[in-house]
Amino acid sequence: DAGVTQSPTHLIKTRGQQVTLRCSPKSGHDTVSWYQQALGQGPQFIFQYYEEEERQRGNFPDRFSGHQFPNYSSELNVNALLLGDSALYLCASSLNHGQARETQYFGPGTRLLVL
Amino acid sequence: AQSVAQPEDQVNVAEGNPLTVKCTYSVSGNPYLFWYVQYPNRGLQFLLKYITGDNLVKGSYGFEAEFNKSQTSFHLKKPSALVSDSALYFCAVRDMERSGNTPLVFGKGTRLSVIA
Numbered sequence: 369d370a371g372v373t374q375s376p377t378h379l380i381k382t383r384g385q386q387v388t389l390r391c392s393p394k395s396g397h398d399t400v401s402w403y404q405q406a407l408g409q410g411p412q413f414i415f416q417y418y419e420e421e422e423r424q425r426g427n428f429p430d431r432f433s434g435h436q437f438p439n440y441s442s443e444l445n446v447n448a449l450l451l452g453d454s455a456l457y458l459c460a461s462s463l464n465h466g467q468a469r470e471t472q473y474f475g476p477g478t479r480l481l482v483l
Numbered sequence: 484a485q486s487v488a489q490p491e492d493q494v495n496v497a498e499g500n501p502l503t504v505k506c507t508y509s510v511s512g513n514p515y516l517f518w519y520v521q522y523p524n525r526g527l528q529f530l531l532k533y534i535t536g537d538n539l540v541k542g543s544y545g546f547e548a549e550f551n552k553s554q555t556s557f558h559l560k561k562p563s564a565l566v567s568d569s570a571l572y573f574c575a576v577r578d579m580e581r582s583g584n585t586p587l588v589f590g591k592g593t594r595l596s597v598i599a
Contacts, residue, residue, distance in 0.1 A: 410487075411527070412589075416586060460587075475526050
C-alpha cells in the first residue's frame with residue numbers, strides 16, 4: 369500500500385519564477401491538503417482540495433494556487449517566487465467523511481529553495 | 484482561533500529514561516489532538532491521536548499521550564527512550580466543533596535528543 373508521494377524532492381528556483389509541486393495521495397484517500405513548513409517552524413496550512421475543488425484556504429496570497437485531478441492527485445503552483453517562499457512543502461492526504469477525527473497522512477515533502 | 488504551544492524547543496534525555504514532550508492547546512470547543520514525528524529530511528509521521536474516550540492514548544513505537552482537559556494539555560510520553568527516538572515532534576489540534584475535514588494547527592515543534 370503506497371503512502372503519500374511527492375515530487376520533486378528538491379527544487380532550486382530564482383526570484384520571480386514559477387514552480388509546480390506534485391502529490392499523489394495514499395491509496396483510498398480523496399482529500400489533499402498542502403502545508404508550508406519554514407525552517408524551524410511547524411507546518412502552516414495553505415489549502416485543501418476535495419472533489420477537484422479548493423474547499424478551504426489558509427492565510428496565503430493568491431500567488432499560491434492548486435489543482436486536484438480526477439484520480440485525486442494534486443498540484444501546488446506558486447507564481448512570482450519570493451525568497452520567503454523557501455520552505456519544505458508538505459502534502460497530506462485523508463478521507464473526507466466530514467469527520468474532523470480523520471487522520472492526515474503526510475508525504476516526504478518537497479524542499480524548495482528560492483535564490 | 485485554535486492554537487498549540489510546545490513550550491520546550493529542545494528536550495534532552497538519557498537512553499532508557501522516561502521522556503515527556505509537552506503540549507498545550509486552545510480551541511473554542513472540544514479538541515481533536517494529534518502527535519506527529521519528523522526525522523531529518525523527512526515528512527511528518529503520524530504517532531497517535533485523541534478523539535474521545537480514554538484520556539490515555541497509545542500510539543506507535545511505544546509512545547503514549549495523556550489528554551488533560553482541565554489543564555488543556557496533551558503531553559507525549561514514553562517509558563524508556565531510545566536513541567532512535569531522536570527527532571522533531573509536533574503537536575497539532577483540530578476543533579471538534581467545526582465540521583468537516585478542517586486543517587490541522589501545529590505547534591512549533593520540540594526537538595528530542597536521546598543520549599546514549
